Amino acid sequence: MRILSALVVLLALATLPFWVSGYILGVLTIAYFFGVFAMSWDLLFGFAGEVNFGPTFLIGLGAYSAGLLDNHGVPVWLCVIAGAVAAVFGGLILAVPALRLRGPYFGLITLVAVLVLQQVIVIFAGVTGGEIGLTINDVLSLDPGYNYWLALGFLLISGIVLTLFSRSAAGLILQASGQDPIEAQVLGFNVVKHKLAAFAISALFSGLAGAMLVFYLGTASVDTVVDISVGVQIIIAAVLGGRRTIFGAVIGALFLIIAGEILRPLGQLSTFVVSAVALGVILFFPDGLVGYLLRRGERA
């Protein structure tokens, strides 16, 4: 039943390019990439229990690696792969302190990682374009419909892979080691291996999405892929949708991006309203939208 309704929704989404405007397609395309960011974050936070304030460290690495290579005439698909590789490398760098530190200490390291990346980009402005951003000469495609399908397909594949991973035995072990690493170790599980895997997978999808987003936007800038406020949005999306659900992160991201567009007439106040709604959800429905619905479904 659930699979059937999911298929129907998916089909409906896939036909959107035939009957909605390019503007809506554009908003949704960005929302889909954002959904991948939020899902990747949920894998680290919800399952591995790592307080990661710096999702944009991984995304930014992927985005800027891809963008810089593109400026040197490397083919687009190779740039995207290189972006993903760079992000995985960054993920493994982050994983080293994560194995030693817990909670707020690791959170701080991730925060610092973002700040350092941001400073490096600004300081080497000659290569990276600094605060203005890096112009990308290639695009994924000129057709908004094709871009949309690409983003939707990418979201679908990432969602399936991440969900399967999180529900596999490895995902359960990951969850156990996030909640009580010592007990998980006593039970004979290799905590280090599972955490490294979680970081690598999360970074892989963050980097891929970051690199693809850059080619979609035609520019890589600190404000769109590195700044802490972008990371905060990703965290809000995942918590809003419901942590530890993977799927909820997508709903949260869609809600956040679409609400941001609808509230655009409010100007500066729109961020205020979105944050207030997110705070309300945290206070009253700590399991998030999807988590809340799942709970009710179980009880009924």
Added chain:
Amino acid sequence: MLALQILVDGFAISTLYALGAIGFSLIFGVSGVLNLSHGGIMVAAAVAAWFIAGPLGAGQYLGALGGVSIGVVVALVTYGVVVRPIQRSRAIPRDETEIFVLTGTLLWGIMIQEAIAYFFSDSPITVRPLIGGVVDIAGVRTPANEILTAVICWISIGLLWLLVNRTAVGKRLLAASINPRGLTLLGFELSSVYLMVWVIYGVLAAIAGVLLATFLGTSSNNIGVLTASAFSIVVLGGLGSVSGSLIAAYIIGYLETATAYLLTPTLRTIPSLLLLVLVVYVRPQGLLGRR
């Protein structure tokens, strides 16, 4: 000459950092809360001081006083509306409270930032100095306000020390940080202790915010950076250790000032960030922290 300049300028900045971070550290030590809306409270106090002193025309003294009061109010609202409901919520699992407090206060900080930007402005503001004039310290021309800033900060820190170590209220705060359960068993209401610590925190953060605005100026866009710097000072010094935060504030303040003077102002924060990463790697509990 340059060395003396760094010594004088760095001292004022470090002292300000220390005052900002001590409240942050205190609140973690006593109630285990990392308040990521810290910068928001500082800037709210600064903007209130600026608004009362300037556009409302009440003068800088009333402005400073009003700013500090507003800061305390915002701190109490933070506690009442965000932190306390999360701590008491039954739907949030106990071991995840910390993460919810982090996310909740982060969102609250963004709300403060957006509200200030919308109702006032997001362009930098400078509160008029409490006193004017320039003092010559062994050849370094120093604004008198910079000296006053350092003096006020140290008086506040001294008063805090007296309060914590020499009064009954302070003993209760200390007891709550060591063993909250024991304190409740002795018949003290834990929530009134927490309320007390938030008031003290509000005063400290607000004073730091107002002074920062008289000295360097501030804007709602600085909120994230202010929170991050308090967070890093407190972690560097050791979470919950007030004297650790003091030492860390001076290390970071001087490192930043020296970098700005000796290398270039654009690199200002890089060495302190790298130092932070290094210390957290080698000694996760910070300089004076307990595990």
